[in-house]
Amino acid sequence: MRLSRYFLPVLKETPSEAQIVSHRYMLRAGMIKQAQAGIYSWLPLGFKVLKRIEQIVHEEQERAGHIPLLMPTLQSADLWRESGRYDDYGEEMLRITDRHGRDMLYGPTNEELITDIFRSHVSSYKDLPLTLYHIQWKFRDEVRPRFGVMRGREFLMKDGYNFDLTKEAALHAYNRHLVSYLRTYERMGLQAIPMRADSGPIGGDDTHEFLVLADTGESEVFYDSAVTDLTFGDRAIDYDSVEECAGIMREFTEKYARTDETHDEAKFNEIPEERRRVARGIEVGQIFYFGTKYSEAMGATVQGPDGKPTPVHMGSHGIGVSRLLGAIIEASHDDKGIIWPEGVTPFHVGIVNLKQGDAEADGACEGLETALINAGLDPLYDDRKERAGGKFATMDLIGLPWRITVGPRGLKNGVVELTSRRTGESEEMAPEAAVARLVEIYAKHL
Amino acid sequence: MRLSRYFLPVLKETPSEAQIVSHRYMLRAGMIKQAQAGIYSWLPLGFKVLKRIEQIVHEEQERAGHIPLLMPTLQSADLWRESGRYDDYGEEMLRITDRHGRDMLYGPTNEELITDIFRSHVSSYKDLPLTLYHIQWKFRDEVRPRFGVMRGREFLMKDGYNFDLTKEAALHAYNRHLVSYLRTYERMGLQAIPMRADSGPIGGDDTHEFLVLADTGESEVFYDSAVTDLTFGDRAIDYDSVEECAGIMREFTEKYARTDETHDEAKFNEIPEERRRVARGIEVGQIFYFGTKYSEAMGATVQGPDGKPTPVHMGSHGIGVSRLLGAIIEASHDDKGIIWPEGVTPFHVGIVNLKQGDAEADGACEGLETALINAGLDPLYDDRKERAGGKFATMDLIGLPWRITVGPRGLKNGVVELTSRRTGESEEMAPEAAVARLVEIYAKHL
Numbered sequence: 001m002r003l004s005r006y007f008l009p010v011l012k013e014t015p016s017e018a019q020i021v022s023h024r025y026m027l028r029a030g031m032i033k034q035a036q037a038g039i040y041s042w043l044p045l046g047f048k049v050l051k052r053i054e055q056i057v058h059e060e061q062e063r064a065g066h067i068p069l070l071m072p073t074l075q076s077a078d079l080w081r082e083s084g085r086y087d088d089y090g091e092e093m094l095r096i097t098d099r100h101g102r103d104m105l106y107g108p109t110n111e112e113l114i115t116d117i118f119r120s121h122v123s124s125y126k127d128l129p130l131t132l133y134h135i136q137w138k139f140r141d142e143v144r145p146r147f148g149v150m151r152g153r154e155f156l157m158k159d160g161y162n163f164d165l166t167k168e169a170a171l172h173a174y175n176r177h178l179v180s181y182l183r184t185y186e187r188m189g190l191q192a193i194p195m196r197a198d199s200g201p202i203g204g205d206d207t208h209e210f211l212v213l214a215d216t217g218e219s220e221v222f223y224d225s226a227v228t229d230l231t232f233g234d235r236a237i238d239y240d241s242v243e244e245c246a247g248i249m250r251e252f253t254e255k256y257a258r259t260d261e262t263h264d265e266a267k268f269n270e271i272p273e274e275r276r277r278v279a280r281g282i283e284v285g286q287i288f289y290f291g292t293k294y295s296e297a298m299g300a301t302v303q304g305p306d307g308k309p310t311p312v313h314m315g316s317h318g319i320g321v322s323r324l325l326g327a328i329i330e331a332s333h334d335d336k337g338i339i340w341p342e343g344v345t346p347f348h349v350g351i352v353n354l355k356q357g358d359a360e361a362d363g364a365c366e367g368l369e370t371a372l373i374n375a376g377l378d379p380l381y382d383d384r385k386e387r388a389g390g391k392f393a394t395m396d397l398i399g400l401p402w403r404i405t406v407g408p409r410g411l412k413n414g415v416v417e418l419t420s421r422r423t424g425e426s427e428e429m430a431p432e433a434a435v436a437r438l439v440e441i442y443a444k445h446l
Numbered sequence: 447m448r449l450s451r452y453f454l455p456v457l458k459e460t461p462s463e464a465q466i467v468s469h470r471y472m473l474r475a476g477m478i479k480q481a482q483a484g485i486y487s488w489l490p491l492g493f494k495v496l497k498r499i500e501q502i503v504h505e506e507q508e509r510a511g512h513i514p515l516l517m518p519t520l521q522s523a524d525l526w527r528e529s530g531r532y533d534d535y536g537e538e539m540l541r542i543t544d545r546h547g548r549d550m551l552y553g554p555t556n557e558e559l560i561t562d563i564f565r566s567h568v569s570s571y572k573d574l575p576l577t578l579y580h581i582q583w584k585f586r587d588e589v590r591p592r593f594g595v596m597r598g599r600e601f602l603m604k605d606g607y608n609f610d611l612t613k614e615a616a617l618h619a620y621n622r623h624l625v626s627y628l629r630t631y632e633r634m635g636l637q638a639i640p641m642r643a644d645s646g647p648i649g650g651d652d653t654h655e656f657l658v659l660a661d662t663g664e665s666e667v668f669y670d671s672a673v674t675d676l677t678f679g680d681r682a683i684d685y686d687s688v689e690e691c692a693g694i695m696r697e698f699t700e701k702y703a704r705t706d707e708t709h710d711e712a713k714f715n716e717i718p719e720e721r722r723r724v725a726r727g728i729e730v731g732q733i734f735y736f737g738t739k740y741s742e743a744m745g746a747t748v749q750g751p752d753g754k755p756t757p758v759h760m761g762s763h764g765i766g767v768s769r770l771l772g773a774i775i776e777a778s779h780d781d782k783g784i785i786w787p788e789g790v791t792p793f794h795v796g797i798v799n800l801k802q803g804d805a806e807a808d809g810a811c812e813g814l815e816t817a818l819i820n821a822g823l824d825p826l827y828d829d830r831k832e833r834a835g836g837k838f839a840t841m842d843l844i845g846l847p848w849r850i851t852v853g854p855r856g857l858k859n860g861v862v863e864l865t866s867r868r869t870g871e872s873e874e875m876a877p878e879a880a881v882a883r884l885v886e887i888y889a890k891h892l
Contacts, residue, residue, distance in 0.1 A: 007515070007567075007576060007578060009566075009567035033563055033566065035517070035518055036548075036550070039518045041559065041563055042517075043515050043563070044513050047580075067453050068490060068493055068494075069453070069487065069490045070487065070496070071481070072486065072487060072583075073600065074482075074485055092545075099537045099540075102482070113487065117479055120455075122455070137518075137583070141545045154519065
């Protein structure tokens, strides 16, 4: 993409309404624009990151054998009356009346709708196990929306639902989700720690939240520092293996890690003192097993192997897709701007032309752009007639992990400069070497 | 994908509420499920086609230099008061009040919101031309929703908006959209004819609708049969070339083609009688140039080359993404089910195992599945223990363009059968030859 043809409205001033760094940088980098309180337009750069995150979530869910579909944003109130949640949900539910006077709502979550789909189409245990998920916009009418996309009203979420014949099978689905979520967050460059949590209005016994450590997190968290040494890495997973998923579940949850809602001071004090940590965290996902709560209320039964109708065991599992942009920025930035992890960066590399209009510099930049595109990478070429300082500041603000700087002086020696946004370190090399290096860096992200 | 692990709830019975063939087949093929009147859940098969269509739209828009972003589904009533449309829009607008009593609405279109984004961030003619678009769910509270996704209330639409300094530049944007839409529809296997149309509530002078000929179309159309001979084909386009885009515009619109709204009997009668056609059509897109209507009402001006504030010339351009599924099925089906064009099919090929459980047949199917996936194709393997007749009926209903049938008898001779859904013709060949043939068929669609 040529920056001269792109729509990247960066702001020089720090908007006064933004209280946290991710909100400030998303506004300043031209990623979002507030449409109303808690509702945002995703400008091109923000939309691009949102799509990359969505794509990673899809890939990891499909890898785990979960099946994508798409439920609508608006739901019938009647379904929520069946489960009893229409009256219970409170003012965060956006209630709507259509032209015929029918009660609807903007879905804050989808247990009722997915259970209705299930009970309409599945009648035998032979069709289980089944996990369906979607990534869809949801609405919660927060009384005080704030922190940008971190606590918006209209937000994008992945929510998945498993249907199983027995509790044991449903707990395997639970573990499968835990594993797939660990992979998902790691691909985004995030360490998200599963912590035993409180089930809240969805109900249920088993639930873990995934928290990213950040000073601006909304939750206080207590954990054994050994949990931060765990990484999922490149291990191959057989998602059908009950033992393998259970083993990873144990590995990542046996050490103490809890939010303030479930914190147990006595257990915490059993950790060696030097490993006890109290910090703040941002919730980026949650998994639940809630048994037959919805299947019984809504009649989602299958014929079991014994011929008898059996309510299915369910769980629901969510990832805050739009919120993740905020969480990633909170976890990865400096005083110049965002630092995108390679897995989610909107463009793989920025090209800065130090002397726009100079035939040699322009030609070298265009050659680099073409070579990068041909190698499957997605560069952003700053081809504006701007001072070098302004170009560098924009690149630092929008946070592309790599920058290639092209100028007449270097070109005389046949070199360009490749700079890491994270370390600030630069290295001179031939243009082809820079392309080769970037191909290597991004190999596992393409 | 293995069918035994997929969620494909096909129906044997024809649902009584479905009046047109696309609605019937989408329900029977397990593509959609009605959630409420005019609001659908997209079951896995339907969602997959929807994503393919969305992807084609994105690719062709980006090829034309148009920039994707994403505006929210809910909008502030205040913006619509500025344009004057809040009161004008009538009962099709779904009006919503939030917990603080603020008026909102579920966006039926986005002229106001995009104009607000533009005026907030663009102030100089140097930032023009600019075309922004998004693909987002919209809502129109139709009094009588019907025909499935063809006339739903919650529907997915691509809408794009161009901002230009002059009328001439805006008309180039108009032509660019016309060209990119022609390419888009052709990639989906559709012939969509641009017809001079009426501008309706959006306002404006220049507008064309794109119509797919189908007996169930909602519009009566009148055209010169010579327009159906036009194809876009593989021609390379320079979207920056004003002449090239204008030439294609002329080529595709100079022959008579109008809907009943703009039909001119006298002009129609100038066509040689044997080329006069009266038929029905389904609208799948529309392009508008409406000048400064919104930019003047909402103060979207830029500083012109003369230093004076100039309201920008705008147009808006839409493709009915979810509606396209219905239109494609209306245009491409037989009495056994859907016949997907290769460009949008949910799976590239179905594999039917005639003797599930037979080691040799199972092994051959698994080998084919792996070979197809390794070749970049997406097969659906029917590995259920069902009669061959049932498997064939399902494949015919869901409409995959190609089927490979694997049975012990063929395997003895080292062959499988490759069958075209469209022609019904089968050919025996070695499994590797079938894979190679499919790779060739899909080469231009991957």
